[in-house]
Amino acid sequence: MARERLYLFDTTLRMPTAYAFLTEEEQALVERRTRARRPCSVIGLGVDLDVAGDGARFRRRFAVGQRPYVLYVGRLDPGKGSDELYGYFTTYKARHPGDLALVVVGEPVKPLAPHPDVITTGFVAEEVRNDAIAGCTALVMPSYFESFSLVLAEAWAQSRPALVNGHCDVLAGQAQRSGGGVPYLGFAQFEAALDLLLEHPDLCADLGERGRRYVNDRYRWDTVLAKFEHLCETAVHLHRQVVPPTAMAPFARP
16 A cells, blocks of 8 residues: 555656756655656755854853763654664763763654753754754764755754764765765664764864865855756756747736
């Protein structure tokens, strides 16, 4: 039954004159499903590179102090990987005692169990979220299902490195293309990657700068809008070749 319901998407995906994709992985999925050949462009989303959060302000506001912390931003929802991240992190702390904290910023759809090294803020304003990103050692994205991950791009815009769930093709692809993140598959790789970032601040800085360059090259608003406008112009041109302007006259605005 589930597979039959997906046929509707196949039909819908064959209808457009052109495709605008968020990532290369999204493009590959549509091409596998439809085998349609249309003009397309991997456009992504616009990201503001001028944002500069205040990490010290965030630390004061939530009593983080001088502790290093890794950051998760998103819904506290098992479907977003928050339970798995909690399990990985608490296991890591049991094996590696120290000051490291996990800061969780987002709406608690399923709240996490209290833990002395896990700091939850609930839903916060954009300014507070930017402050949290600015102060973190690294962003962690544990989701198995992402189409882009805006918060990942926002972390890179502030030159923060990332650990991402390697089971998610989009996150792994973004990390590999940018050079700004480390994908992990399971706890052992999560542990090793976190050790690597904590022990090598210079590597953190390098990954963060690589991520920022990637966002600057691909997701500046002017770059994204130029790609989108070009794709729209291509789609209109193709549509006019198929449907003559005289056929559209009855629907034209007076």
